[in-house]
Amino acid sequence: MKIARMLFPVNNLGPGNRVVIWMAGCKRQCVGCANPELQDATGIKDISIGILRNAILQFVKSAGCNVEGFTITGGEPFEQPEALMEIIEMCHEYCNDILVFSGNVRAELAKYEDDIVSNISVLIDGPYIEAQNNGHPLKGSDNQVVHFIDESVREKYQKYFSQMNGKNYIECFSTQDGVVVTGIHKPDFKKEYKKHVKEARHKEKEHE
Ligand code: SF4
Numbered sequence: 001m002k003i004a005r006m007l008f009p010v011n012n013l014g015p016g017n018r019v020v021i022w023m024a025g026c027k028r029q030c031v032g033c034a035n036p037e038l039q040d041a042t043g044i045k046d047i048s049i050g051i052l053r054n055a056i057l058q059f060v061k062s063a064g065c066n067v068e069g070f071t072i073t074g075g076e077p078f079e080q081p082e083a084l085m086e087i088i089e090m091c092h093e094y095c096n097d098i099l100v101f102s103g104n105v106r107a108e109l110a111k112y113e114d115d116i117v118s119n120i121s122v123l124i125d126g127p128y129i130e131a132q133n134n135g136h137p138l139k140g141s142d143n144q145v146v147h148f149i150d151e152s153v154r155e156k157y158q159k160y161f162s163q164m165n166g167k168n169y170i171e172c173f174s175t176q177d178g179v180v181v182t183g184i185h186k187p188d189f190k191k192e193y194k195k196h197v198k199e200a201r202h203k204e205k206e207h208e
């Protein structure tokens with residue numbers, strides 16, 4: 001499986017302390033894509049589910065908090081269906097809150113409805129359309145739809161939406177590969193991103 005990155009704990013891509021997994025590769029090329037560097041999976045090393053599982057264990061150990069949910073994004077997770085299914089099965093070892101983003105609309109995923117889709121709790125589907133970015137806490141643009149596949153998590157997400165007060169925000173994480181931004185971005189996020197990177201680097205220097 002080609003995984004571009006993983007972070008924990010992330011709090012702005014769904015409710016609670018989440019493991020976020022970015023799968024590499026996406027053919028869509030939406031204008032204004034937040035992760036254009038993940039569209040081309042060439043050069044991303046193949047890893048096994050065992051390596052991913054160990055990485056999660058290490059993350060959880062060093063963060064000192066429990067996993068309250070998983071968010072799987074990219075790239076396009078459904079471009080690696082077998083890997084996505086393996087990841088989902090592993091996520092169920094921790095909890096039942098598994099959110100998956102896809103640039104496809106749900107009808108385009110019909111062949112995965114009985115295996116992948118029925119095993120996740122929330123699907124946010126549809127391509128990113130910059131002109132329809134209205135600042136929703138989890139939808140990149142208004143054309144996307146939040147599908148509660150597992151109704152038991154609906155209340156938790158509705159609480160999260162109201163806590164976020166209908167807004168989104170981005171966070172920066174310092175990683176060995178540089179600064180990584182999480183969250184649903186605004187159309188002018190590059191300006192905000194530069195500001196956050198500057199602040200993150202400043203904080204890093206203070207701790208050196
Ligand atoms: S579907 Fe997502 S990852 Fe793919 S190009 Fe569009 S915004 Fe980027």
